[in-house]
Amino acid sequence: MPGTCVIGLQWGDEAKGKLVDLLTADFDWVVRYQGGANAGHTVVVGEDTYKLHHIPSGILSTEAKNLITPGVVLNPPTILKEIESLTSRNIRVAENLLISDRVHLVLPWHLEEDRILNKAVVDGENIGTTLRGIGPCYRDKVGRTYAVRVGDMYRPDFREKIERTTAAKQNLLGSIDPSYALQLNADEIYQEYSGYAEKLKPHVADTTAMLLDAVDADARILFEGAQGALLDIDHGTFPFVTSSNSSGVGVAAGSGVPPRCITRVIGVIKAYSTRVGGGPFPTEQDNETGQHIRDLGNEYGTTTGRPRRCGWFDAVAVRYTARLSGVDMLSLMMLDVLSELEEIQICVAYEINGQRVTDFPSHPDDLRQAKPIYETLAGWQTDVTKIDRAEDLPENAIAYMNRISELVGRPVGVASVGPDRAQTMFLDEELAQTYGNSASSR
Ligand code: GDP
Ligand code: IMO
Ligand code: MG
Numbered sequence: 001m002p003g004t005c006v007i008g009l010q011w012g013d014e015a016k017g018k019l020v021d022l023l024t025a026d027f028d029w030v031v032r033y034q035g036g037a038n039a040g041h042t043v044v045v046g047e048d049t050y051k052l053h054h055i056p057s058g059i060l061s062t063e064a065k066n067l068i069t070p071g072v073v074l075n076p077p078t079i080l081k082e083i084e085s086l087t088s089r090n091i092r093v094a095e096n097l098l099i100s101d102r103v104h105l106v107l108p109w110h111l112e113e114d115r116i117l118n119k120a121v122v123d124g125e126n127i128g129t130t131l132r133g134i135g136p137c138y139r140d141k142v143g144r145t146y147a148v149r150v151g152d153m154y155r156p157d158f159r160e161k162i163e164r165t166t167a168a169k170q171n172l173l174g175s176i177d178p179s180y181a182l183q184l185n186a187d188e189i190y191q192e193y194s195g196y197a198e199k200l201k202p203h204v205a206d207t208t209a210m211l212l213d214a215v216d217a218d219a220r221i222l223f224e225g226a227q228g229a230l231l232d233i234d235h236g237t238f239p240f241v242t243s244s245n246s247s248g249v250g251v252a253a254g255s256g257v258p259p260r261c262i263t264r265v266i267g268v269i270k271a272y273s274t275r276v277g278g279g280p281f282p283t284e285q286d287n288e289t290g291q292h293i294r295d296l297g298n299e300y301g302t303t304t305g306r307p308r309r310c311g312w313f314d315a316v317a318v319r320y321t322a323r324l325s326g327v328d329m330l331s332l333m334m335l336d337v338l339s340e341l342e343e344i345q346i347c348v349a350y351e352i353n354g355q356r357v358t359d360f361p362s363h364p365d366d367l368r369q370a371k372p373i374y375e376t377l378a379g380w381q382t383d384v385t386k387i388d389r390a391e392d393l394p395e396n397a398i399a400y401m402n403r404i405s406e407l408v409g410r411p412v413g414v415a416s417v418g419p420d421r422a423q424t425m426f427l428d429e430e431l432a433q434t435y436g437n438s439a440s441s442r
Contacts, residue, residue: 071254
């Protein structure tokens with residue numbers, strides 16, 4: 001059964017949405033299996049730009065079914081707005097979007113908790129979440145007592161569940177913030193969510209059963225990761241992470257598809273690094289170079305609009321996440337953003353306490369101390385945005401791509417030189433055969 005995963009290997013925003021949209025043409029199912037409205041995936045089709053937070057990036061195809069599976073946390077007003085916006089732009093959402101009844105709901109208290117807790121300094125820094133209630137919602141899921149799932153909205157005890165949970169959450173909010181004055185109104189919340197339940201009903205389904213049938217039928221499934229592997233709750237730069245398994249290890253758990261069904265993993269990377277929010281970032285360039293990358297890459301958050309922190313490519317980090325995620329090939333994005341630079345640096349190792357280190361550290365203090373050891377490569381200083389065959393890339397761009405591949409230990413299967421679908425080259429033979437090896441053939 002051909003199950004392909006698209007996983008971000010850095011701190012998110014690697015352009016997963018662009019790749020998923022392109023790959024969807026060859027898939028029957030596209031699956032978002034973790035994260036929530038903290039994600040912001042951009043798809044550019046000619047003059048049209050779509051920013052998707054909840055709905056899988058396969059939705060622009062009219063053929064594929066798009067699933068939101070149990071590992072996701074769902075914000076109903078956000079997804080309803082997204083459905084409305086896509087529908088008004090003539091994208092057929094209706095029967096192409098299915099949401100698992102096992103998905104957990106983000107409720108008003110999660111947003112409040114996120115706002116209050118996000119002021120806290122953790123390990124010397126502020127986590128700087130997207131304020132979408134992600135951490136508090138996952139905490140309730142794991143804690144179970146106060147969790148509410150999509151399927152609960154259609155049960156006779158839904159009102160009682162909301163009343164009981166609202167009372168508990170009111171106490172909790174008062175205890176974590178003594179100045180907390182807002183009164184949560186259980187009746188209003190119940191009414192509001194009952195309204196959402198009605199609107200979402202046509203999309204709610206047992207996606208687990210559907211996917212297991214799809215597996216039995218040898219259907220083609222594409223898994224769309226959200227965030228990036230360095231933000232993984234277990235394997236990322238904890239505590240400066242998100243609250244789900246955003247590396248390759250999360251696919252099976254979040255979707256309900258057995259791991260053995262995953263036959264191909266594509267790791268998406270930018271040709272440099274970015275990070276939004278707090279946390280150690282060894283190769284950060286908080287200087288003119290960083291600003292140059294931010295300007296050319298338009299590095300501002302899709303979800304929050306925050307300027308992204310920018311820096312050089314970190315091969316220590318990506319080698320780690322590529323191995324962790326079982327990556328078969330890399331999809332190297334944003335090569336065009338580096339086109340004006342005379343020289344480009346790649347971090348090949350860290351120096352920590354006088355030692356050369358190539359294993360990614362587990363503690364944020366070690367990562368904070370890590371001094372990157374750089375290798376310098378010559379830039380190409382040529383516009384690459386119209387190049388549609390890898391062999392036509394400037395020699396120095398090819399050398400840069402090859403060096404990244406060598407350091408990470410995986411081949412580059414896709415290269416991207418701009419946001420548009422057409423600005424993509426498939427180097428991997430199988431992908432080239434399926435999608436055409438150059439933009440001009442699409
Ligand atoms: P995602 O969260 O991984 O889907 O990525 P985002 O959508 O948050 O951020 C990626 C941004 O880069 C979007 O604005 C894309 O339109 C844009 N983009 C994608 N590929 C390229 C590329 O090769 N070059 C440039 N300059 N921009 C790109
Ligand atoms: P996509 O899918 C980049 C970051 C936040 C913060 C940390 C925790 O578009 O790549 P959270 O709200 O999840 O509790 O925030 O994770 N973060 C992302 N950064 N891209 C994302 O998603 C992100 N989703 C969360 O900035 O540092
Ligand atoms: Mg994004």
